[in-house]
Amino acid sequence: MLQIKLGSKLWLEEDGKVFGDGPFDLLKRVERHGSLRQAAKEIGMSYSQAWELLNTLENRLGFTLLERKVGGSSGGGSVLTERGKQLVERFDGFRQEATIELNRLFRKYF
């Protein structure tokens, strides 16, 4: 009916938002680069803001998402914990399938 597209935001909640598209995007980038600093930079977030977000997320989720690797020849970096990886993988699968389904329904109705 119009030249329109669908927009969506999806998140997990438990007495408020727990984890959603924004944090997922950040963690995917951490996984890719092995560095929170690099990940934050890519999305225009300061390093301290990114740490603050991570702390908030970890408090809400009740488990640790990132392990900080200190030192070494590469000067350290950040890697996802096992539970962090699991969360990112699940959200990734969910988000991809959800996007496909939402677009299918969008085309059906609009």
Next chain:
Amino acid sequence: MLQIKLGSKLWLEEDGKVFGDGPFDLLKRVERHGSLRQAAKEIGMSYSQAWELLNTLENRLGFTLLERKVGGSSGGGSVLTERGKQLVERFDGFRQEATIELNRLFRKYF
């Protein structure tokens, strides 16, 4: 994995948001009550805010959503135009199916 639920926001966009869950909720209430005043009141919006939102939506969509009925024994009220009704119906169907699909996928992944 957690005691979590899914949250979602869905909207139509074309150079920015055009129509989404909030406006849909307002228009459904207008349809139910035949009154923008009543609809706005229910969601804690002032009457003038509601008119402003309506004007913004109509400008973005490029068509009229509400017809104002003036006077009569009931003191007037607001009804949806044909195109307004059509939009609400489509978004309603889309939203309902989308919610079902999203919850199915959510249970699959979490």
